[in-house]
Amino acid sequence: MHRNTLKQWLPFIIWVVVIFVVSSIPRLSGEEFGMPFGSDKVAHFVEYAILAFLFYRGERGERWRMGVPAWVLVIAAGLVIAMIDEYHQRYIPGRDSNFVDWTADAAGIITGTLIGMRRYRSIARRAEKA
Numbered sequence: 001m002h003r004n005t006l007k008q009w010l011p012f013i014i015w016v017v018v019i020f021v022v023s024s025i026p027r028l029s030g031e032e033f034g035m036p037f038g039s040d041k042v043a044h045f046v047e048y049a050i051l052a053f054l055f056y057r058g059e060r061g062e063r064w065r066m067g068v069p070a071w072v073l074v075i076a077a078g079l080v081i082a083m084i085d086e087y088h089q090r091y092i093p094g095r096d097s098n099f100v101d102w103t104a105d106a107a108g109i110i111t112g113t114l115i116g117m118r119r120y121r122s123i124a125r126r127a128e129k130a
Contacts, residue, residue: 026095051108
């Protein structure tokens with residue numbers, strides 16, 4: 001793997017591993033940490049917003065898109081990763097898989113993608129002015 005490519009993708013790869021490691025912890029709930037009921041949806045949103053932003057960051061330097069906009073790939077891949085994660089949690093004791101969690105993941109993916117798009121457009125504008 002080319003050094004620049006590894007630099008672009010390594011944060012995303014590490015974050016995916018973190019998501020699946022945390023998802024593998026049995027009986028993990030926000031209430032154990034003193035978080036209010038339902039706050040796990042906020043955690044789902046944030047973790048997948050970060051995932052989408054890091055994916056967008058990595059994808060921006062790639063040339064293999066074949067004309068597909070970066071945001072389409074980021075959202076599609078993010079939704080698939082979230083589905084796999086939710087499915088995986090079905091088999092972890094004390095964890096569950098549900099559509100509401102996946103919806104929070106999806107909202108985070110869309111938000112993280114929009115943040116990534118805005119950031120990289122801003123960088124491109126500054127580069128044009130320089």
